Structure formats: C-alpha cells, structure tokens
Amino acid sequence: xxxxxxxxxxxxxxxxxxxxxxxxxxxxxxxxxxxxxxxxxxxxxxxxxxxxxxxxxxxxxxxxxxxxxxxxxxxxxxxxxxxxxxxxxxxxxxxxxxxxxxxxxxxxxxxxxxxxxxxxxxxxxxxxxxxxxxxxxxxxxxxxxxxxxxxxxxxxxxxxxxxxxxxxxxxxxxxxxxxxxxxxxxxxxxxxxxxxxxxxxxxxxxxxxxxxxxxxxxxxxxxxxxxxxxxxxxxxxxxxxxxxxxxxxxxxxxxxxxxxxxxxxxxxxxxxxxxxxxxxxxxxxxxxxxxxxxxxxxxxxxxxxxxxxxxxxxxxxxxxxxxxxxxxxxxxxxxxxxxxxxxxxxxxxxxxxxxxxxxxxxxxxxxxxxxxxxxxxxxxxxxxxxxxxxxxxxxxxxxxxxxxxxxxxxxxxxxxxxxxxxxxxxxxxxxxxxxxxxxxxxxxxxxxxxxxxxxxxxxxxxxxxxxxxxxxxxxxxxxxxxxxxxxxxxxxxxxxxxxxxxxxxxxxxxxxxxxxxxxxxxxxxxxxxxxxxxxxxxxxxxxxxxxxxxxxxxxxxxxxxxxxxxxxxxxxxxxxxxxxxxxxxxxxxxxxxxxxxxxxxxxxxxxxxxxxxxxxxxxxxxxxxxxxxxxxxxxxxxxxxxxxxxxxxxxxxxxxxxxxxxxxxxxxxxxxxxxxxxxxxxxxxxxxxxxxxxxxxxxxxxxxxxxxxxxxxxxxxxxxxxxxxxxx
Numbered sequence: 001x002x003x004x005x006x007x008x009x010x011x012x013x014x015x016x017x018x019x020x021x022x023x024x025x026x027x028x029x030x031x032x033x034x035x036x037x038x039x040x041x042x043x044x045x046x047x048x049x050x051x052x053x054x055x056x057x058x059x060x061x062x063x064x065x066x067x068x069x070x071x072x073x074x075x076x077x078x079x080x081x082x083x084x085x086x087x088x089x090x091x092x093x094x095x096x097x098x099x100x101x102x103x104x105x106x107x108x109x110x111x112x113x114x115x116x117x118x119x120x121x122x123x124x125x126x127x128x129x130x131x132x133x134x135x136x137x138x139x140x141x142x143x144x145x146x147x148x149x150x151x152x153x154x155x156x157x158x159x160x161x162x163x164x165x166x167x168x169x170x171x172x173x174x175x176x177x178x179x180x181x182x183x184x185x186x187x188x189x190x191x192x193x194x195x196x197x198x199x200x201x202x203x204x205x206x207x208x209x210x211x212x213x214x215x216x217x218x219x220x221x222x223x224x225x226x227x228x229x230x231x232x233x234x235x236x237x238x239x240x241x242x243x244x245x246x247x248x249x250x251x252x253x254x255x256x257x258x259x260x261x262x263x264x265x266x267x268x269x270x271x272x273x274x275x276x277x278x279x280x281x282x283x284x285x286x287x288x289x290x291x292x293x294x295x296x297x298x299x300x301x302x303x304x305x306x307x308x309x310x311x312x313x314x315x316x317x318x319x320x321x322x323x324x325x326x327x328x329x330x331x332x333x334x335x336x337x338x339x340x341x342x343x344x345x346x347x348x349x350x351x352x353x354x355x356x357x358x359x360x361x362x363x364x365x366x367x368x369x370x371x372x373x374x375x376x377x378x379x380x381x382x383x384x385x386x387x388x389x390x391x392x393x394x395x396x397x398x399x400x401x402x403x404x405x406x407x408x409x410x411x412x413x414x415x416x417x418x419x420x421x422x423x424x425x426x427x428x429x430x431x432x433x434x435x436x437x438x439x440x441x442x443x444x445x446x447x448x449x450x451x452x453x454x455x456x457x458x459x460x461x462x463x464x465x466x467x468x469x470x471x472x473x474x475x476x477x478x479x480x481x482x483x484x485x486x487x488x489x490x491x492x493x494x495x496x497x498x499x500x501x502x503x504x505x506x507x508x509x510x511x512x513x514x515x516x517x518x519x520x521x522x523x524x525x526x527x528x529x530x531x532x533x534x535x536x537x538x539x540x541x542x543x544x545x546x547x548x549x550x551x552x553x554x555x556x557x558x559x560x561x562x563x564x565x566x567x568x569x570x571x572x573x574x575x576x577x578x579x580x581x582x583x584x585x586x587x588x589x590x591x592x593x594x595x596x597x598x599x600x601x602x603x604x605x606x607x608x609x610x611x612x613x614x615x616x617x618x619x620x621x622x623x624x625x626x627x628x629x630x631x632x633x634x635x636x637x638x639x640x641x642x643x644x645x646x647x648x649x650x651x652x653x654x655x656x657x658x659x660x661x662x663x664x665x666x667x668x669x670x671x672x673x674x675x676x677x678x679x680x681x682x683x684x685x686x687x688x689x690x691x692x693x694x695x696x697x698x699x700x701x702x703x704x705x706x707x708x709x710x711x712x713x714x715x716x717x718x719x720x721x722x723x724x725x726x727x728x
Contacts, residue, residue: 002684006182006229007459007539008068009141015397017324019206022388024255026202026683026716027239029263030632031659036257040138040203040301040592043522044653049189050620055058058070058104058110059088059092059137059138061141061142061178061179061182062179063179063182064164064177064179065095065098065179065332066074066098066100066102067089067092067094067095067099067100067178068096068100068102069084069089069099069100069101069102069552070086070101070102070104070537071085071101071102071103071104071105071131072084072110072111072112072113072119072130072140072273072553073104073105073113073121073126073397074103074121074370074371074372074374074399074402075399076121076370076372076398076399076400076402076406077399077401077402077634078126078629078631078688078689079125079211079213079215079624079627079628079631080121080317081211081212082103082127082209082211082213082539082624082627083097083126083127083624083627084126084127084130084625085101085201085212086135086136086272086624087127087130087131087134087623088134088138089138090135090138090197090202090205091134091136091137091138091139091142091196091197091205092138092141092204093137093144093162093163093165093203093381094138094140094164094165094178095140095163095164095165095166096209098165098211098474099212100164101172101212102184103396103397104119104374105374105393105394105396106119106375106377106378107375108185109120113125113126113129114130114133115128115129116129117475117477117536118373118375118376119373119374120372120373120375120376120407121372121402121605122372122373122402122407122517123371123406123590123687124590124591124592124686124687124688124689124690124691125590125687126689127623127685127687127703128591128684128685128686128687129328129686131621131623131684131685132196132202133551133633134192134199134710135196136194136196136470137197139194139197140188140190140194141164141374141699142496143157143184143188143189143190143194144169144187145162145178145181145185145187146162146167147183147186147188147415148181148184148186149167149169149176149181149184150629151184152176152184153169153172153176154172154511155169155171159171163239165178165179165183165678166175166178166334166452168305170596171553174495177360182687183648184620185304185628190468190700194346197575199568201622202308205234205621205623206315206476206621206622206623206625207208207624208623208624208625208626209624209626210622211494211627212626213310213549216506216668217563218303222398223397224352224396224397224398224399224400224658225349225352225355225357225368225369225370225397225400226353226355226400226427226429226502227397228354228369228395228397228427228698229358229427230357230359230366230368230370230425230665231425231652231698232424233357233424233425233426233427234263234276234277234408234422234424234425234426234427234558235275235276235279235281235282235426235427235429236266236274236275236276236279236418236426236427236428236429237273237274237282237283237286237428237429237431237434238271238273238274238286238414238418238424238430238434239271239272239273239281239286239289239434239557240270240271240414240434240437240438241271241293241296242295242437242653242654243295243296243299243301243512243652243653243654244298244300244512244514244653245293245295245296245512246270246294246298246299246532246653247269247270247271247273247293247294247296247298248267248272248291248292248293248294248295249292249293249294249620250291250292251265251267251272251289251290251292252289252290252291253265253289254443255288255289255290256274256285256288256289257285257410257485257519258442259284259285259288259525260281260284261276261277261278261279261280261281261282261284261719262274262276262281262282262284262285263275263277263281263507264414264421264422265289266418266422267420268417268421268646270292270420271414271418271420272286273286273428274286274423275426276290276364276718279429280476289330289678292535292597294314295653296346296509297590298512298653299403299533299652299653299705300652301511301512301650301652301653301654302650302651302652303649303651305341305511305648306444306512306650307444309341309508309509309510309511309680310444310466310467310508311446312507313446313466313506314325314340314446314447314448314464314506316467316506316507317504317562318464318466318482318504318505318506319481319482319483319504319505319550320502320503320504320505321483321488321491321492321503321504321505322492322501322502323499323502323503324498324499324501325499325500325501325502325555326640327460327461327462327500327501327502327663328462328502328682329460330452330460330461330462330499330500330501331450331728333528333706334452335361335452335453335454336450336451336535337450337451337452337537337540338447338448338450339449339533339536339711339712339713340445340446340447340448340449340712340713341443341446341447341449341529341532342444342447342713342714342715343442343444343445343516343524343525343528343529343714343715344444344647344649344715344716345441345442345443345444345446345510345513345647345648345649345665345669346441346442346518346642346646346648347436347439347441347442347646347648347657348401348402348403348404348405348434348439348518348519349435349436349660349663349665350399350400350401350402350403350405350435351400351401351629352399352401352405352434352590353429353430353431353432354405354411354429354435355369355427355428355429355430356368356369356411356412356415356416356427356428357369357415357425357426357427357428357678358381358415358416358419358425358426358428359419359424359425359426360385360416360419360422361418361577363391363392364387364391364392364393365381365382365385365387365392366393366395366425367381367392367393367394367395367416368395368397368427368443369394369395369397369412369634370396370397370398370399370400370402370406370607371394371396371399371406371407371409371412372404372406372407372539373401373406373407373409374394374396374411375427377412377500378392378394378712379409379414380409380413380416381394381412381413381721383413384413384416384417384420384466385416385420386653394629403518403519403638404516404517404519404521405439405440405517405518407516407517408440408473408474408516409519409612410440410514411430411487412616414428414439415428416425416702432658432659432660433658433659433703435624436648436655436657436658436659436663437654437655437657438655439514440514440516441513441514441516441518441520441646441648442516442517442518442521443467443468443470443487443510443515443517443525444468444510445465445466445487445525446466446467446530447463447464447465447466447525447526447529448462448463448464448466449461449462449463449464449508449529449533450462451533452569453537453540453541456543456548456551457551458496458497458498458537458552459498459499460498460499460500461496461501461502462499462501462502462503462614463491463494463502463503463506463518463523463526463529463530464503464505464506465487465488465491465503465504465505465506465508465522465529465691466505466506466508467484467487467506467507467525468487468507468508468509468510468515469484469487469507469509469603470484470485470486470515470521471484471485471487471514472484472485472507474516475515476560479485482505482507483505484505484507484522485706486517487505487507487522487525488503488505488522488526489521489522489523489526490522490525490526490530490587490589491522491526491529491530491693492501493588493636495552495553495556495559495587496552497552497553497554497555497587498552504617505628507725512653512669513650514648519635519638519689519693520589520691520693520694521578521638521692522696523587523589523590523690523694524642524690524693524694525569525640526695527585527587527589527695527697528697528698528701529582530698530700530706530716531585531586531587531698531699532698532701532702532711532713534548534549535583535705535711536705536711537583538587539705543585545583545702546563546566546567546572546584549563549584549586550563550564554590556593557617558593558681558683559586559588559593559595561679562586562593562616562617562618562679563586563593563594563595563616565595565616565677565679566584566595566596566615566616566677567597569614569675569677570582570597570599570612570614571615572597576599577707578601579599579601579603579604579705580599580600580601580602580611580707580708581599581600581705581706581707581708582597582598582599582703582706582708583597583598583600583601583698583699583700583701583702583703583704583705584596584597584699585695585698585702586701587691587694587695587698587709588684589687589690589691589694590687590688590689590691591620591684591685591686591687592617592618592619592686592687592688592691592693593617593618593619594615594616594617594618594619594632594691594695595615596613596614596615596616596636596696596699597612597613597614597699598610598613598640598696598699598700598703598704598705599612599613599614599672599714600700600703601707602704602707602708602722604724605719605723605724606720606721606722606723606724606726607719607721608644608704608719609649609670610640610670610671610672610674610700611672611673612639612672612674612675613672613674613675613696613699614674614675614677615632615636615672615674615675615676615677615692615693615695616677616679617632617676617677617678617679618678618681618686619632619678619681619685619686619687619688619691620681620682620683620684620685620687621683621684622678622681622685623684623685625678628688629676629678630654630675630680631692632676632688633634633674633692634692635688635689635690635691635692635693635694635695635696636692636693636695636696637666637671637692637696638692638696639692639693639694639695639696639700640663640666640696640697640700641665641666641699642716642719643691643696643701643715643716644664644666644700644713644717645663645664645665645716646663646664646684646715646716647715647716648663651666676696697715700717701715701717704722707728708722709727710722710727719727
C-alpha cells in the first residue's frame, strides 16, 4: 500500500530520446494506409549541442484519401487539436475537409514535448513547441508524395505542385490523389530539414477555421474521461483524509452496505471509497459512512500560520536569479519606494471533476482518463499495480478543463489503489467538495519590490519572490541553485530597462498543502506584483502609467506596440464617470506580448462592477485567430475570477472552501465586454493558453486603484478596504 507521502514523492525518469534518421521514416499497415512516423529534430538548442532530441508525430493517409493526424498534445478546451492539425495540414497541403485527429498514446520517444522534456501538455507550449517540427513533418511527407508522383508520371519533381491532397502536373493537367500514391512512397531525397513555406503562401494557417472537436461537443458525441463506460463498470466515489498526512482510524460501514446498490466499501490508509451499481448508490453510501480520522502532524495548521511562515521567510536572503549593476548601492540612499504584494492559494475548480476509470487485471490494466501527462499516468498505474508499463494501456480522453491540475497524477494513483480492490472495471469520481479540498493548489506568494527613480526614470529595481517551488517536486532538474524556474518567470526577465536590477527567490514550502501548476503560476504572481508596483511608481512621479511603461521599453518594441495599441483601442484618455477607473498591465510571459486594460466601477460599499476589458496581443504567427481570441477571453475571465474572489484558506489543517457557493466564479451577468485585438506578425508563435489569466489580475487591481485611490497589495479584492468610509 502506498502512503500519502510516497504518492506525493513519485519521481519519474526523463523521457527517452532518439535521433532523426531519414531512412525508416515510413511504414505501411496492411497495405491500406501510409503511416508516417517522423523522427525529427525538435529542439534547435539540442541540435546545436549535438544532443539526442525527442521524436515527432504520426501522419496516416488512407487509400480513400482520409488523413488522420495523431496529435501529441491533449485537448482540454484550448483548441490544440485543431491548431496542430492546421500546422500539419498546411505543409502537407492536405484537404482540410478530409482531416481527422486521434489522441497520441503514451510514447515520449515519439510525442515528447521538446520544450518540456517529456510527453506533457502545459506551459502554453503546444504551438510554440511543435510549430516547426510538425511543419517539417508535413513538408517531408509532401516531398515524398511529389517524388512518388514524379516517378509514376515520369516527370521531374520540380514540375509538380500540391494542393488539397493532390499532386498536380500543370503542363498536362494530370492530378493524382494522395491516397493513390501511398504504395509508391519512399523516404524523401532531402538530406536535411525540408524547406518550409513562407507565411505569405499559407493557405490554412491564419484562417479562422472551425474547430474539429466542435461538432461532437455540440451533439453529445464527445467523450471526456468522466464519460467512459466499459462493459460491466461499477461506480465509486471517495473521501480523502481531510488533513494532508492524516490516516483512517476506523470506519463503520453498517449503514452504507445496507443501502440498495452499494456493493463494496474500500478502506485504505488515507482514503475510503464506496463502490456501487451507479453513482447515486456510491454517493449515498459514502454519506452513510461513519469515518474516524487521525489528523496527523498537520491538524493544527491554519492560514494564519502559513502566512506567518511565508512572511518571515521573505525577509531571508534569497537565491540570486539576476544581479545587474549594483542595486544594493543604488537603493541604499535617497527616496526608495518599497511595497509588498501577496497572492493566495488557488484551486483549479475544473468543470469536469477529477475522475479515472480502471480495469485492473492480473494480465494488465486499462485506464480511461483525461490527463495532461499521459506517460506519468501510465507509470503511476504500473507502480501501484506492480505491472510492467507495457501492460498498462491508457485510453486518453478529452479533458473538461485542465488548468495544470491534470499535470499531476495523484488522483490516478489513488484511483488505481482503489481499483486494485475491485473485481472488474470501476469508475472513480471525485465530488466537487473532495476535488476542491484536496487540490494541488497554486502556491501562495509574498513579493517585496523596491525601486528608485531619478528624473522620472527607473535607476534601481529589486524584486524578491517567496513561495513554494513546484519544480523541486515535479521536475527536480528545473530547480537549480535554489531557484524555481517557474517562480521567477516574469521576474527575472522583467521587460523594463533599469541599469541596476536584483531578483531573488526564497523557497518556503507550506505545511498541510500540496502545490502544483495553476494557469500561469509564477508569471501570474510576478506580473501582478510588477505591474501593480509599476503603477504606484508612475503615480509617485506623476506620469501616466502607459507613458511610464513605454518610456522604459526601448529594447522591447513588440511590447511597446501593444501598449500603444491598447491605449488607442481602450479609449484610455476618454473621461469616465465618478468612481470608475482604468488600469493597464503589460507582459511578455510565455513568448507573447500582451497589454490589457480593465475598466471598472467601485461603489460606496466596495463592490466592483466590471465595465470593459481590452487586450492587444502580439503572439507571433497566429494559427487560428478565432481560437486565440477565445483563449484570451477565457483566460481573462479565469483571472478576473481569481482577482475578485479566489482564495483557499485553512483552519485545523482543513480547507474551508468546498464548492462554488464559497469558492466563487465570475457569473455570466458579471462578465464585461471583452475586446481582443491581434497584431499581425511573422515572428514565431507565442503561448496563449495562460496569458489572459496572467494579464487580467494586475489590470483589474490597477483599475481599482484608478477608480478608488486605494492601492491594493493583496488579492483577492478586500472590499472592506474599498468602502467609501475606509478610503484614505
């Protein structure tokens, strides 16, 4: 039996890698389709260093002309199945109407994310990581099809072109469909990376194409993990120890097993589950249990204790992430502005609750789940069931919201431990309460920033970030010299030009709480702290906040451009009613350049009404503008929700919040008009999935500052500070 600490400390080996070889690119399946397994260089840095690199994806071309792309990143609402299919189809010159997609199975050697080092969907990296490799994949197949057609037509390949899944010989008017060429294809003649299209020649990339997953999502055919129903499946729900590190002492199940439909009660060290014929039976059975818990060493932990520890830690010297010039000397005298900012623990609250369906047998295990990290999902099940990994089969599903929660596999390990005790397949579903109270929360952060200004220019800057180091647990190789690469993301590379800069990180792990990735993580903390502080610095020298930012962006013209555009599009200088304000935030997180303006009203009771949000974005080459706009809108709403309402608190080791009644989300009537403007660009694509969340919190805070004169230093919004009588 695996204990809580063991489940939380599983460390997985690095993803296997391979080198690109031109031969062996192609294989055939029963003569019916061409399957192209393209082993491509995925990371230019690895290539430059002569290191092995992960391999790429599969393309399947059927004799019928149907084309299937096996997508290496999982769909959780971000539109990635469509975007990456568009990338492949562009260089392949595929007939978009014949394209379909499949989930990639666990195989890091073929589907490893080149930016993250294993088969993982996260970090707003999907398009950034696979844009060039998948274009190369499509181009290589297209070249091979052209060469096959040239042999059949007895002409030079240079006389042929491709369009809409056909090879065309204009001189004779002859056309050969891709499906008719698959038996003739050989490895392409190119010895290096194939030539790629110029953006001016794109036919698919940049078009607002309809998403491939929309029809099934609208007609009910789409299958999420929670929809898995293998034959004979039973249903289970569970109660986890209410305090991290606690254990089960005693379970009285007499009332539960007497209920119709209840089949089994599973008692493990830190979890109790009820198995029934249907979910209602399992839920009623769980409610009928009398469970006695031993809270363990964390039974006395409270939010007050955690914040006391974090605030004390923030006054320690931190690991140095950046040290330009002599910030200590520059800040040692004269007028220095110092502010402290805080961000709380946050839950993910995905619309699809945590779930996992397993059929554990002696000869192997089948797992039906939606996961952002399929290889680790397979590995944890193999570990729990003591089976070799090749006997664990993962059936990947659509994910109803990931936001980083499904980058961890604790829930899959717990489900596997329960399923080991059940004969036949069992679907384990977390209640919303268990989901929120046992999350891997976004870390709480404490930031101290200091700045000195001379002649309305920043001359010194110091930023100390204190909080948990997710990387130390999740990917120890990313935690080096006391620095959490995510925790300093957006702080180390602050965009504003300052001659003297020092950035530090203090690691302080909270008791009684597990921390994990949350849509934006380090950058949403650092953008909040930096952009809130910049507003106060600009105010202190009586300079318009946008003008102050632009004045410090000489070497970041793309950020300057979005700030200038958002000033225009948001009507920045237009007069506003009393108690209304506008706030701006700028960022370069995830390789995209974004400026956002939030407009809000603050009434006499401190309540906030969102009026308008304007976001201007340079995300490089945009694959599908509709998807980018939708992602930014969703991310902005997610971030505004956190800024207005989001906080996880503890008492006696237990999380207070349990459902959307006390872990509020922004309601549809509270969502303002949101305008997103994309700047055309030929630069490589940037990340989009997390950038809206990162952008909105600071812009909201600065809008409140403009409307009320109250400079908030902690989120979520404390309305008592904004009430008319409390304003100073």
